Amino acid sequence: xxxxxxxxxxxxxSTMARKNESRRHFAKHKWLYIxxxxxxxxxxxxxxxxxxxxxxxxxxxxLVKGIWNSExxxxxxxxxxxxxxxxxxVLRNTLILSSYQLICGFPAPIMLAIMLNEVxxxxxxxxSQTILYLPHFISWVVLAGMIINFLSPSTGAxxxxxxxxxxxxxxxxxxxxxxxxxxxxxxxWKGIGWGTIIYLAAMTGIDTSLYEAARMDGASRIKQIVxxxxxxxxxxxxxxxVLQLGHILDNGxxxxxxxxxxxxxxxxxxxxTYTYRIxxxxxxxxxxxxxxxxxxxxxxxxxxxxxxxxxxFGQNIW
Amino acid sequence: xxxxxxVIDLINYTLLTLITLAMLYxxxxxxxxxxxxxxxxxxxxxxxxxxxxxxxxxxxxxxxPILWSSYLNTVIVTTVGVFxxxxxxxxxxxxxxxxxxxxxxxxxxxxxxxxxxxxGIIPNYYLMRSLGLLDTLAALILPSLFSGFxxxxxxxxxxxxxxxxxxxxxxxxxxxxxxxxxxxxxxSKPILATLALFGAVGYWNNFFNAVLYIxxxxxxxxxxxxxxxxxxxxMMALNANAAELGANSVTSETLQYxxxxxxxxxxxxxxxxxxxxxxKGMLLGSVKG
Numbered sequence: 001x002x003x004x005x006x007x008x009x010x011x012x013x014s015t016m017a018r019k020n021e022s023r024r025h026f027a028k029h030k031w032l033y034i035x036x037x038x039x040x041x042x043x044x045x046x047x048x049x050x051x052x053x054x055x056x057x058x059x060x061x062x063l064v065k066g067i068w069n070s071e072x073x074x075x076x077x078x079x080x081x082x083x084x085x086x087x088x089x090v091l092r093n094t095l096i097l098s099s100y101q102l103i104c105g106f107p108a109p110i111m112l113a114i115m116l117n118e119v120x121x122x123x124x125x126x127x128s129q130t131i132l133y134l135p136h137f138i139s140w141v142v143l144a145g146m147i148i149n150f151l152s153p154s155t156g157a158x159x160x161x162x163x164x165x166x167x168x169x170x171x172x173x174x175x176x177x178x179x180x181x182x183x184x185x186x187x188x189w190k191g192i193g194w195g196t197i198i199y200l201a202a203m204t205g206i207d208t209s210l211y212e213a214a215r216m217d218g219a220s221r222i223k224q225i226v227x228x229x230x231x232x233x234x235x236x237x238x239x240x241x242v243l244q245l246g247h248i249l250d251n252g253x254x255x256x257x258x259x260x261x262x263x264x265x266x267x268x269x270x271x272x273t274y275t276y277r278i279x280x281x282x283x284x285x286x287x288x289x290x291x292x293x294x295x296x297x298x299x300x301x302x303x304x305x306x307x308x309x310x311x312x313f314g315q316n317i318w
Numbered sequence: 319x320x321x322x323x324x325v326i327d328l329i330n331y332t333l334l335t336l337i338t339l340a341m342l343y344x345x346x347x348x349x350x351x352x353x354x355x356x357x358x359x360x361x362x363x364x365x366x367x368x369x370x371x372x373x374x375x376x377x378x379x380x381x382x383p384i385l386w387s388s389y390l391n392t393v394i395v396t397t398v399g400v401f402x403x404x405x406x407x408x409x410x411x412x413x414x415x416x417x418x419x420x421x422x423x424x425x426x427x428x429x430x431x432x433x434x435x436x437x438g439i440i441p442n443y444y445l446m447r448s449l450g451l452l453d454t455l456a457a458l459i460l461p462s463l464f465s466g467f468x469x470x471x472x473x474x475x476x477x478x479x480x481x482x483x484x485x486x487x488x489x490x491x492x493x494x495x496x497x498x499x500x501x502x503x504x505x506s507k508p509i510l511a512t513l514a515l516f517g518a519v520g521y522w523n524n525f526f527n528a529v530l531y532i533x534x535x536x537x538x539x540x541x542x543x544x545x546x547x548x549x550x551x552x553m554m555a556l557n558a559n560a561a562e563l564g565a566n567s568v569t570s571e572t573l574q575y576x577x578x579x580x581x582x583x584x585x586x587x588x589x590x591x592x593x594x595x596x597x598k599g600m601l602l603g604s605v606k607g
Contacts, residue, residue, distance in 0.1 A: 025420070031494035032413040039410035040425070041430065042464055050437025050445050063447070099539060112337065118330050128338040135341055137585045139523030141541045142578050145548040146344055149571055157347070157363040194343065197597060221326045254525050258545070279440045280530065292438025300435045312386075 054296075057289040077290035086274070087291070094270040096254075098248045100184045106244060108188050109195025110237065114229060116196060117203050118221065132193025143186055144258035148208045150171065151182070173259065176267045183268075198240070199233060206232035238313045243270055246306035249295050345582075352376070352575035359572055375576035382585070387536055388543035391455060395523040395539060399459045403517050404510055406464055411472035412498050433466035439530065446531055457531035458539060462520060468513050475509040476502060511595040515588070522585055540581050553599050 026033065057077055059070040081087050112132070117127045135143075150156050151172040159169040172178045210228050219227065253272040260268035271278075271291065279288025343366075350365045358370035378387055413419050414426060437445075451457040462489065481504070489499050503510070525541040532538060538546075 022420075025418075029416075029418065029494070032416060032419055035409040035413050035494070035498070036425070039406050039464070042406060043428065045461060046445070047432040047436070050441040051435065053437050053441030053444055056441065056444065066448075067397075067444075099496070115330055115334055118326070119334065121331075124331070124334075128334055130593060131338045131341050133593070134345065134586070134589070137519055137523075137589050139525060139541055139584055141523070141525050141544050141548070142581055145574060145578055146348060146542065148548060149574065150344075152571075155360060155363060155571060160363045192337075246414070257529070258525075265583075275439050276530075280443060285440050285444070289438065289440040292440055296435055296438055303434050 022270060053294050056286050057293045059286055059287040061289070063285070073286075078289050079295070080221055080287065081290050081294065090269050090274045093267055094249055094251055096267075097180055097183065097251050097270060100180050101187060101251070102235075102244060102248075104184050105188050105191060105195075106144055106241065108192045110199055110233065112192055113196040113199035113203065113233075114225060116200060117229065118225075129193070129196075129212075132196065134193070135190045136194035138190075138260055140254040143190060144255070147182065147186060147259065173261065176262045176264045179260065179264045179268050183259060186255065186259075187252075201235060202236040203229065235313065239310050242306040242310045243303075246303035247299065248302060249299050289296070323446070330565050345586075348575045348578050351572055352579045356571060356572050359570075375572040379573055379576050384535060384538070384543060385577070388538045388540045389580075390536060391458075392522060392540040395455055395458045395524075396518055398455075398533055399462060400476075400514050400517040400520040402459065403463045403468075404514060407469055407472040408498065408503060408506070408510075408512060410469055411476050412502055414469075414473050415476040416538060429466045429469060441520075451535045452531055453537055454531075455537060458524065458527050459521075461527055462517075468516065471473050472506070472509060472513065475506060479505050508595055508598055511592060512598070515592045518588070519585060544577055544581050547574055 046236050053067070056067060056070070058072060058074060059072045060066070060073045116125060116129065151158050153159050153169040153171045158172070163169055172182060206228065211224055212223050214228060228284070248273055251270045251272060253276065256268055256270055257276070260273065275288050275291045275295070278284050278291070347364065350368045351359050351363075352375055353368035353371055353373070354365065355370040355372045355374070356366070362369050378482075400452050414422060416422070446452055446457050451460065483501055483505075485498055487501055515581075523541065524539070525545065528539050528542045532542060
């Protein structure tokens with residue numbers, strides 16, 4: 001009896017001590033918690049409320065009635081989605097465009113970085129790097145404007161050359177067969193230089209004594225690249241590739257939106273532009289939110305899976 | 319040096335020069351066309367330097383009031399956005415760099431989750447609508463104010479700072495706000511410059527949010543105006559028989575190119591000065607990210 005009482009007293013004392021301690025902690029560090037308030041409020045309102053807003057994918061949502069009064073329809077929007085032909089066309093376009101972007105866009109900066117790494121002339125390297133980064137800083141609106149003009153059948157430079165050789169001008173942007181090549185070339189042009197930064201950083205981490213040893217053994221420059229530089233880059237390449245695979249459903253809204261038109265929809269319409277058009281142009285908000293949720297959920301699983309795979313290679317992305 | 323090495327260098331330098339020129343050429347061409355007359359453009363569309371030099375395109379587009387209101391909107395959005403997001407990153411990054419902070423790992427997980435999963439276009443649009451922010455400049459600023467990736471860069475940068483400075487200050491009785499403003503912020507200049515550049519480029523070039531949230535042309539940012547200029551001309555440019563129409567059109571290529579130049583110039587001027595910062599910042603991101 002006495003013992004248990006003592007126990008209780010002790011417990012009471014220790015909880016009080018803990019309370020005191022945490023009160024002291026908050027008093028001492030209150031500013032740290034105050035600093036966090038704006039950021040947390042921001043996250044709640046602009047990141048988490050939209051996540052909750054996803055419920056409209058399960059409703060027959062109307063802007064007039066709002067989330068609270070709209071009718072619940074369960075999975076009806078998804079059933080409709082998976083039965084619609086458009087969805088598969090759009091999904092296919094998304095995946096095809098992503099594969100092109102991956103196949104052409106991914107190795108390009110690696111090759112360019114290796115080329116830059118071989119440059120011994122520092123002034124040349126600095127100037128060319130500055131110019132190579134330049135396209136990253138212009139917007140897709142500007143780039144699209146340039147592309148439309150360069151490819152214009154009447155006044156564009158490309159058709160100027162084609163007609164100079166006696167051929168008929170080609171209305172490139174109206175022909176579905178050229179759409180993917182145009183987007184992917186533009187992306188490579190815009191991103192190749194910027195993409196080298198991370199690989200060049202990785203190359204500075206390669207032990208220079210390896211190169212010296214290779215030179216002593218009489219290895220040619222090509223051999224040094226193949227046996228030292230490339231293996232040195234491998235971890236970085238793996239992480240970035242895995243991350244890219246996690247984003248296979250993202251094509252980038254702006255480039256497609258700015259360059260497509262009704263005559264190229266059949267190959268150009270991707271999940272992002274489709275969500276925008278059916279949601280905000282046609283006003284089918286719930287259906288569009290269902291498409292968006294599908295994309296977000298698949299993307300989430302892919303990124304988590306990608307991180308799992310990267311861990312297998314001994315790399316953790318976050 | 320063996321002969322073989324020289325051949326490799328020759329090929330490498332030649333290829334790099336060609337690639338570099340391919341990056342530079344469109345800029346030179348746009349600049350030259352914007353400074354030429356329309357007739358000169360029609361006969362030399364590939365020009366590398368201005369033919370029949372004239373400033374008339376610039377005069378014409380600069381006389382349009384909507385260019386200036388769009389410019390002003392973009393400048394406001396970029397300035398407020400960049401300073402606002404830097405303030406958020408500093409205020410959040412500092413406490414989150416402290417191991418003693420309670421709930422630290424919970425907040426970090428909550429931030430990482432926002433990097434992986436988002437509501438998508440429609441819920442975001444509905445949020446803006448519910449907050450009454452549609453067709454306001456705030457709708458261009460608020461959604462892009464925060465990026466989880468940037469915050470993690472900021473946090474790891476602060477974690478890498480020497481702790482002794484902070485300890486010395488707190489022994490002298492300095493409070494957290496004082497330490498933050500007088501020690502952390504000045505030491506964080508490289509990362510702040512990097513994030514400012516990323517933010518400025520993002521806000522300056524943002525088109526998506528404007529397409530979603532802005533209707534009235536007085537609220538247009540520069541990109542929406544530029545899109546309008548291009549769109550007005552593009553239907554015409556797409557048609558093969560538009561050459562005759564071109565000369566009289568309000569948005570001939572020379573005018574479009576002059577507009578493109580005015581949109582690009584601020585970014586192109588700022589970027590070389592900040593280059594050393596962002597290369598360092600990216601390095602940090604790749605090492606620590």
